[in-house]
Amino acid sequence: MIISNRRITGLTADVIAELVTEIGPLWQERHQARLASRQRKRAVGAGAKHRLVFVDRLLATLVHLRHGTTHDVLACWFGVDRSTITRAIGEVRPLLAERGCTVSRDVWLRSLAEVVDHLGVTGKTGIIDGTEIRVRRPAAGRKDRDKFISGKNKQNAVKSMVVTDDEGRVLFCSPTKPASCADITHARQLGLVNDAGYQGLGAQTGGRVVTPPHRQFKKNAPDWYEEIYERQRKAHSSRRIRVEHGIAHLKNWRALARHLGRREHMSDTVQAIAGLLSHQQITDLKSARQM
Template sequence: MFAYAQAEGVELRLDATEVQMRRPRASRGGRRAFVPGKKKQNTMKATIVADHRGRTLWTDSLRPGRMHDATAVRTEGTDSCFRYFPEMEVLLDDGYLGLRRDHPGLAITPPRKPNKSALPDVHERWKRHRHAHSSDRITVEHALADHKLWKQLIRWTHRRENLPATYRAIAGLVSDRTANI
């Protein structure tokens, strides 16, 4: 995906979403791993990469919902692509600040908020930069929303082992549909 994006001059955007699922049985080991702090529900986390037009280029294997966004990217090995493709910039949200620290200039996150004692023009500049960054990243949010339009991904009620394959299939269908737009 990074090689394709570099060769074609495509700007990448990366983000994660959570798919709500049924609670695992009480006798099942690792049951707490699927309850993130954000939603307080049993979820699995999917990370996707989209292009500037909102097409899904790649999705990873789903992880337990409790896993942090940056940890999921590191576990999958996607962060190692930054070393092999030093010209590729990837737009990220605040959940990937650790990647920005590890790969400065390549992993682009929104600017940090200035402290209260900063001058008003610094705060105004921060607002403009943050708005511009979110405007550039909105296509990945739309790609995630397109996935969630499918009833199966609103709340997964089947076996947990089948969710990753179904998510990848739906992401592929959505990507093919948006490629013609």
């Protein structure tokens, strides 16, 4: 039932089957490595048996990411203890994050350098923008408590940079940073820029970076200038809107609407969802072309 209903996991049954084939062996390999690293040795077949097979662990993680379902609810749903669900999600989520984003069946983009190379080879345009995700406020007295406060939205959040192609398909999501980090600083660290928050980098990079048009007249601008500026601004916005669409698709996954878990897991959560979304987008595109 869970696999057959896309509304529950956000993915089709075919995509889930591919995930099982791809990630299952990796999970089994890491599980065996953890057992082998223990000092205490057990006989073959000894020890507690898994009550949650890998497919169920994957499904629990997908439902958690898609709907923000609590571990307690998932534990009741799958008939196991809460700690089992917590451990399962903690094991599967990094594996999903490491997959990266896909642009075809045999091309995966796991780093920003690979995204840049792909755009250079294909001649396509990449669009970048930042998105903020609300998180819980750090406890009182904790060091650097204020660094998560967003200067824009005045709320505790983390920030990630999203790269899409000119059709809004997700190509890359960066690891998260505290929301107090300015967009332009984050963009410089990544090597990419785009939005109005990045104005000035065009001159600093000798024109290699395309930014929104800079307004020359702050007050009493001539009518002819207002017309030109508005035309340039709309032309830039019409290209940039695609990344906003990509971010909206990401935020459809409730784990990114507002994160109530540990902030340390946010980078894995963002990158896992980006990889899952891009995989489903490519599958949908392929199916549409075959019709």
